[in-house]
Amino acid sequence: MNWLKKLTGQITGKKEKINNAGVGSATPSDVSAPNDAHPPADAGPELTLREGTPEFNLIVASTELETGANLAHGASHLAVLLEVDPGRADWQALAARYLDAAGDDVDALLPVGDERFVNSEALRAWFWQRQGKTPEALDxxxxxxxAAGHATYLHAWALDWLEQDGALARIGETSMMQLLATALNSVEEAHQSSAGTVRDMGRWASLAERASAGYAPSPTLLLVRAGLQRKAGNVDAALxxxxxIGQAASAEQANAIGLLLRCMRxxxxxxxxxxxxxSFDPADITPKLEAGDTCFEAGNWHKALFWYEAVLASESEQAWALPSSWYCRYKLDGDEAxxxxxxxxxxxxxxxxxLLVFRERGRLAQSHDAGANLLRTLLERWRENGNTDDSGGAMAISATVMEAPSNRLAFALELAGRNPPVKLEITFGPLPAVDPRLALAPVDYxxxxxxxxxxxxxxxxxxxxxxxxxxxxxLAPYNPNENWAAASHVAARFGTRHVRDILAAMVYPPPLPQDVRALEWLPRVQLAAAYVLGQIDSGWEGSERRRALVSVLFGPMDWTTCAAIRVLARIATTEPACATDIMRLFARMERHIPEVGHWDWVTLLYEQWLELPFLFDAERxxxxxxxxxREEDE
Structure with missing residues (x-):
């Protein structure tokens, strides 16, 4: 895939890594699948128990516990399992059974060797906390x-531990400040974070206020307390x-105020x-970088460039300021260099x-169906003719093959605002053997x-x-990570009782905004709705979000199919416990590709499928x- 095509997909942002970042190494050698692993020749994705998947690790961990023959081996698989989803209650219950089976002997379950692994050490901390060793577990x-470069375990476990009665009294000030600072630095600002993350930051902020009541005031404490409130969306509390600003007596206090004011725009x-x-330390580049980012966010390219160049005067290759300065220069003079x-x-x-290239050039891919291409031609003709046409109030289109119904919907959106109104009639040639009007399987919606x-x-x-x-x-600028976060708040607002309404928005789109074309608007609306559906509840098997997304995926083929594929792939990569099921769904879709006609979802299916974890090398x-x-044919 070329770089421009990559820009129409998922933007690379700050992601918490699923792979095991090592305290000593990546993963236990007996758990990871070998690089040259292949599935059995006669086994499809539905039949293969893949080494390294949550299903595989759960079976091994459960079997070893039942037999009791090698609890340490089972515990290593349990550690990998919990790394996938540390907050999963049934997997934590399995961990509790392991500790009971070992008679509370943690070292028997997790022998201390020359190499230490993130997932096994995290499980050790979980065991310690269960034994009452909360301070040691938190450290x-x-x-x-x-070591791992993420705070997944802190958010999943430490919050619960610290909120227990009497826990804060057992944690020293130094450790508590490190915990709070780590939590603060692990997430984006509130407007860029999911509803769940914002809730978690509210809990951290409450812990900070309780814990710090007896701490001596300090600039660092102020910065951390204000930052946690800011990232929890509690602007008044942060203020x-x-x-x-007139009372800021330290760089930390002034920076905290600046960050808060920037979030308030x-x-x-x-x-x-x-x-x-x-002014407190002219050699410190941090305030200059923040001032540059503030002007950048305001779209004041002259001022932003001034601040980035001030940083570069001190550090000529500074990793953030250098590309940011190039972007500002591009915005100022338009030079493609x-x-x-x-x-x-x-x-x-x-x-x-x-991030900057995506900001400027990243777009959600538009359809290239014959009907979509015809609409582009008509829009260009109308533009050249001063927005007039010779349709006479009616338009008839004959297509050789069946096309996605959203083609008709896009025409309807464009024609709705024309005066006089234009009536559209579309006819198709023979239907393919794989009838795109039919659902692949019974669907709920x-x-x-x-x-x-x-x-x-x-x-x-x-x-x-x-x-x-x-x-x-x-309507928001296309940035998949920020769009996903914003959709989570809509999902939290409306909940599962509005699933049908959210789905209906895909086929009853809002009117076209001014200066926005239907070929751009309709995919954005459909993806926004799918983003909301992907977060409408939690869990996977039996969840409402799975029912809704599978309904879109397996229902009549359409542009909406693309939206479902994108969201399912995102869920599989960020929630690996769902990945095997989503792999099966994709494999089933592949078996129903129509033999004729252009369908946007087919190429997208392969692109997104490649992003899924747990694929064998041969499958990739x-x-x-x-x-x-496919790309050569297109």
């Missing part, structure tokens, strides 16, 4: 967070902690706060450059129904409040071959 989790005041922060520098840095693995070859929504129109919320999500190669063949 170990802090070590793990530093009460920081005080006004009070950009000029935020910049002034960072200028004040820099600056964008080429960003592209080159992105190819070499520079994440900041990747079909989106489309057909009268002959004419589609119409199978659901009633959505609640207006739901439709408006989906429209607001679709086969998927790459199929993807290359």
């Amino acid at each position: 170990l989790l802090l070590q793990i967070s530093r 009460a902690i920081t005080g006004p 009070r950009f000029d005041e935020s910049e002034q706060a960072f200028i004040h922060a820099g 600056w964008m080429e520098r960003l592209w080159e840095a992105m190819r070499k693995g520079d994440n900041r450059a990747h 079909p989106l489309w129904a057909y009268e002959g070859t004419v589609p119409h929504p199978a659901l009633p129109a959505p609640d207006a409040a739901v439709r408006d919320a989906i429209a607001a999500l679709a 190669e086969e998927l790459r071959r199929k993807l290359a063949a």
